[in-house]
Amino acid sequence: MRKFNVQTLISFAFIYSTLSFTFMGYSQVGINTASPTTTLDVNGGISLRESPVPLVVSGVNNNIDLSTAPYSVYRIVTNSQIPISIGSITPVPGADGQVVRLINTTNQDITIKHNYILGSSKILCPSETDLKLVGENSSVTLQFSKTLSKWTVLSYSKSTKKNHTIFGTENITFHNPQWSDIPGLEIKIRPLTSKVYVTYNLFGELSPNNQQAFGQIRLTVNGGPIANSEMKLNDSGYYQIALPMFPLDKKVDINGLMTIKVQWRFHGGGNIVNNPGNGYHHRYLSIYTDDVLIVN
The missing domain is CATH 2.60.120.760 (Jelly Rolls)
Structure with a gap:
């Protein structure tokens, strides 16, 4: 019987009775499918859990530290009325491809700083200009590139x-x-x-x-x-x-x-x-x- 990469199994910890897995060596995983065609093939929906604790930010050029056990979705709250901006986000150590969505739940606009000079893990915004999350419930989804050592914008709400x-x-x-x-x-x-x-x-x-x-x-x-x-x-x-x-x-x-x-x-x-x-x-x-x- 072939041995499996335990770390791969742990990273897709679902309830075994409701999911069927097909493993082909160490390369392909199928969820609810017996014939995966890519490294991960999901026949059904996926859920990205939100942090039960919101991110509290205030002031300008904040660095957000997601800790070593991060979630994929965070609500942003504030305890002040001064302008808010985010200059960098600390990814999980060794991360490559980590994705995070930030939701503005304040009554203020939040500025995502483009390539902020003092940021430890900078954010690259479209058109090389700062990105503004305008109004409550606007959001941005970011992905970390190990090659660039920076975050890039996957999508954002325009609040038009x-x-x-x-x-x-x-x-x-x-x-x-x-x-x-x-x-x-x-x-x-x-x-x-x-x-x-x-x-x-x-x-x-x-x-x-x-x-x-x-x-x-x-x-x-x-x-x-x-x-x-x-x-x-x-x-x-x-x-x-x-x-x-x-x-x-x-x-x-x-x-x-x-x-x-x-x-x-x-x-x-x-x-x-x-x-x-x-x-x-x-x-x-x-x-x-x-x-x-x-x-x-």
């Missing part, structure tokens, strides 16, 4: 949306002839389609003290002004100004980072006032698209 709106909350009295960013009206996205539309809407008060005074508002993408997105304020009293469903097709770089902002400036005497705290002023910036990854 079709629209997104942010509101400015700071009370502002503004007077500056130079273009300036409007506080709170900034969205960073990675568009997954070429169709992106933007709307801005502001309601407040304009108090010029001469007829030549006026204000201007416009969109910018990655620091550059967008043609035909500019609107003018030149009447005293209350104002409401809106740019509805403005297309950004010519500025869209699919999968590239886009920073969309609203700017304003004011010429002549007086001020632009926008105080959301009073209950009736407001300002907001919205994007509409088929599929987009929200970065901020």
